[in-house]
Amino acid sequence: MAKASAAEVEAGGRAVRVSSPDRVVYEATDRTPEVTKLMVAQYVASVEDGLMRALRDRPTALERWPSGVREGMKLATGPQDRDADAFYQKRVPKGAPDYLETVEVTFPSGRTAEEICPTEIAVPVWCAHMGTIVFHPWPVRRTDVDHPDELRIDLDPQPGTTFADAVRVAGVARELLEELGLVGFPKTSGNRGVHIYVRIEPRWEFTDLRHAAIGFGRELERRDGGVTTAWWKEERGERIFVDYNQNNRDRTIASAYSLRPLPGAPVSTPVTWDELAGLTDPRELNLFTVPDRVADGDPWAAIDDTSYSLEPLLRLWEELPGGELNFPPDYPKMPGEPPRVQPSKKVAAHWDDDGNRIEGT
Template identity: 55%
Template sequence: MAGAVELEVAGRTVRVSHPDKTYYPERGFTKLDVAQYYLAVVDGVLRGLRDRPTTMQRFPDGVAGEFFYQKRAPKGLPEWLPTARITFPSGRFADEMCPTEPAAVLWAANLGCLTFHPWPVRRGDTEHPDELRIDLDPQPGTDFADAARVAHELRALLAEHGLRGWPKTSGGRGAHVYIPIRPHWTFTEVRRAAIALARALERRMPGLVTSAWWKEERGAKVFVDYNQMARDRTIASAYSLRSRPRATVSTPLRWSELSEADPEDFDLRTVPPRFAELGDLHADMDGHAFGLESVLELADRQEKDGGLGDMPYPPDHPKMPGEPSRVQPSRARKSGTTGSGGPPEGAG
């Protein structure tokens, strides 16, 4: 195995150890391939991470080995890489890295970080999200084409409320739509807005969309995962590699190409030339910050007129005021109970 190599990025030198280590066995991609990929798209990935507390999904031995999520900044964090203190639902806290310059991306890649999971907040204000992130998660029996159909309907719905979204692949079968917002609302309020949009989509496309938290109730539909806006839930950043065998990438798209896109086409090899040609398709997000007043008014109407209140939180959250039962519906029917109980089947 070759010794370490050094890469230059924006005036800093980043050391990449064990560059020949295989990270994606199916394609033969190495650790150096990963580092060079991130060097090629560093401006795009940094735009999505800049000043955000960021969890690293690390694969020290590549995708064939074990992985873990590193939330707390590791020992040996460079002095030029700042951190921010974030608070978990339990009330505990951690200091997470907050990338502010390109070298941070390569430094993390050298630690085996393949996927970056930034919070939807900036380090200057970690209590008020500045992005509303809509996760369209195809359930068994549906695929990316179905998620794309839902995304287009979401685009129309957002426009009705004075909002604009920027789409990307998840790197898997799903799609993400990001809406930049003013950092004015709490996590609870932004999550409530996501629930309102999920329910509106479900009403418009009942045969294709579900907001049901319990997997047993979703069917062959696209789940709008509103809990991705709960505190301490994150989504893979734009231009993040994923751990799938083909080394796919969560890739920003134009709305015009969404319906014909195949997520498998965007990977470690194909995204750099695409980025060189098109640049960062999410670059202009930073020039916008929308309000959620109209969507929160929709949430109020849904509750007043339809009795549609809160939805279950993820299992690691404490019980929240007004939250319905966390008992899996089939278990509740079997036991005849309606109170909160065991962990949910899954977050999707």
């Protein structure tokens, strides 16, 4: 039987065309059947309520896997990866429909771009037609792209740790948030990690958001020896890394209800705190199981009801020792930043007290 050249998916009253609907995006596993491109688009439409709560009015980068997800495929992370199979799309793709809206964002380099800004479910369904697997929204709204409205706490398991360790640390994080008068909303990362989101008042800069994440991470370190904020991998050990740099400008996390490019089509899935505590295998939350959860109600339905002040977290940043931490390598050298050299390769005599390399060394 010949494969269909195109199909349509109903999305918010629009019929969205999906080309090559029979293309296999995820191969079958011992737990899940194969997933086609049409199934991905249908999945996106089926989780409209939760997905649009995560994406609506936010500049959103796309993680596109046009040939599907296979073992050994590579995601481009920079211009050096010209032979990669997948890539991040930060500018609007050619051929975008007229109902797709955009917003201008400014990158750390100072360059600007028009980025997709989803306002209706037909937009992410069209993005799925373009091979998008993961949606990466900024923590801002289109009305004010320079002042974040959410803090993202990324609990990233390091080698030697497990999802269970991330869940345990998430429990400590929940207690700390509650002590500070904040409410966090957890989700699985779709892999081994846990993400916690806190809606905040949009009146702080990205640097404040990052410092709030560092302060929070340092207090977690103080309370739990299995937590680290060390930027250099050689210093992290077998601990859960609080990736504070995910709160920088143009740094994003897979959105709630995004698929992940891993076998079995796992989903970064919002859960209640009680569900998270009892969850042993995040792979159970996938393209086949998550739509029924959303039909029964989104655990994050109340996330927009209240926004909080960053001040309690900024007090932790100011009061706990440690000072500034490293930025990602593609950022310009930032004020107060430690030297960008691995601690094991650093020769103390070659650096001054401000973290600058001494000329001639």
